[in-house]
Amino acid sequence: MIDVINPATEQVIGTVSPGDVAAAVAAARAAQPGWAALPRAERAARLRALHEGLSAAAPELAELISAEMGAPLPIARKVQVGLPLSTLASIIELLEKPEEPERVGNSEIYREPVGVVGAITPWNYPLHQTVAKVAPALAAGNTVVHKPSEVAPLSADRLAELVRAAGIPDGVYNVVHGHGDPTGAQLAGHPGIDLVSFTGSTVAGRKVAALAAANVTRVALELGGKSANVILPDADLAAAVKVGVGNCLLNSGQTCTAWTRMLVPESRHDEAVELAVAAAAKYTVGDPSAPQTRLGPLASAAQRDRVLGYVQRGLADGATMAFGGGAVPPVGYYVAPVIFTGVDPDAAIAQEEIFGPVLSIIRYHDEDDAVRIANATKYGLAGAVWSASREHALAVARRLRTGQVDINGGAFNPSAPFGGVGHSGYGRELGRYGYEEFTAVKAIQL
Structure with a gap:
């Protein structure tokens, strides 16, 4: 049994x-x-x-x-x-x-x-x-x-x-x-x-x-996936970050399409980090049956240990924990949300699927750099692009090597094809x- x-x-x-x-x-x-x-x-x-x-x-x-x-x-x-x-x-x-x-x-x-x-x-x-x-x-x-x-x-x-x-x-x-x-x-x-x-x-x-x-x-x-949330310079930053954090943390991060890499222009990096930390702080971790809970436990002890191992790996590789280490219940396979900054696009936490509530915020220089970073993984399942211009966002989305892309928070469509490259x-x-x-x-x- x-x-x-x-x-x-x-x-x-x-x-x-x-x-x-x-x-x-x-x-x-x-x-x-x-x-x-x-x-x-x-x-x-x-x-x-x-x-x-x-x-x-x-x-x-x-x-x-x-x-x-x-x-x-x-x-x-x-x-x-x-x-x-x-x-x-x-x-x-x-x-x-x-x-x-x-x-x-x-x-x-x-x-x-x-x-x-x-x-x-x-x-x-x-x-x-x-x-x-x-x-x-x-x-x-x-x-x-x-x-x-x-x-x-x-x-x-x-x-x-x-x-x-x-x-x-x-x-x-x-x-x-x-x-x-x-x-x-x-x-x-x-x-x-x-x-x-x-x-x-x-x-x-x-x-x-x-x-x-x-x-x-x-x-x-x-x-698996290691999806990029590409926030262009003209985007509504507050909306893009809030939705991006929510997407990453949905189901305690145990989602193959999670936007676990948030790509932000250098000029707006610090503002994006502040917004992301404020958004993550609102995710109460605890008993799944409690009405105030937004993040339950990970599905198993093995998955919890895997995620915590990646958190330690990120710190060892030089990333900065802008948010994390919050209190969790003493019983259960819980991990509090973690936001990393100063993440090298080639680091393990930016390349490997963690499958937990861990977000990496990555700077980019210009649009071509953002596309390069977004495509520089072995995965290609999902992604997002945010811009004040839908046409511009669509043009960037077409350059991403992935099975599906959401523009400005486009809703999931259960009738659309789902899969990756x-x-x-x-x-x-x-x-x-x-x-x-x-x-x-x-x-x-x-």
Whole structure:
């Protein structure tokens, strides 16, 4: 059995039993032809029933996710549960539209289910990252074998109950619990899997891709990030810094798209630091269930220790801690927000994904220098640009080597393609692009 630990109390709140990958894959293979044969409208109706069930269970799910990974309840309600509801709704809307084959010359192009999908998801947004894979995979006519993170697995079991209640047949969505090794490795390397969709660290993503390659299995990888928040000289500095700090600290910094590097012009550096410190000071650290809490614990003791190690690394490498070291509860895996200044763009804290509430403020000389620094990492998942001119911001955003960019705080769009370049992975999730990731293309010549 695997214990599930509440990171705020360090108490066991549940257990899960390691699953049988071979049995789950066999069940998925048996169920796939019948599920794929259902008309699109019928699959949409089942997913619509699932959405209704998720909506009804939202308060319960928010409390469950808060308990298993530490998100403050308002974040758990709005993001951890609210976002997967929006994601599922967008996939249902897509599925309810008639699908016509594309005509290319004398050919008709069809998109068909890829088959059985192996989905491996992390602990930081356990329900959202599950729905982002499962919803489009099922919509396209695939079946799924899902291995959630052993750190936060309980919401996957609840989702499985809701899937069953929605009338989705047995074998269409299968959950197997376990650690990355051996359970995740068995799933990624199973010859009965037609596509592996993985979200997690770049190190683990390499292993998944290598295991899948032995069977020539398709892989989609959503990996790490080290995103830059580029604040141009003419930007509304107060707004850019406030939103930037909030983005970096969301979910206690455990977000792959977090803008962990704030790039500011030399002439406005000191002002930006003052604004960032003032913003971070408003983030109360504490019990996720307390109404005043804005930062809960990190999801595990291992993650807390990793983040604290990076803080010490930053100091050892010569960065200045402008904010940090605040008091945290004596029990729980807490880390108070940290803001570093004087950060060398090539330093470890500016190059490696920390996955905690740590922000690096970096000076730049001019716009070309800002773009160079923003692009000078192995990652390319997200980013931001702020300017008084939307056209200017758009021009700079086009120069950033990354999968998505927010201009002047543009809102997250659950229907837009999500994914990265470089060591942030390949493939896309969400909306039409996410749906198509789980399909195979067939050309029929007439």
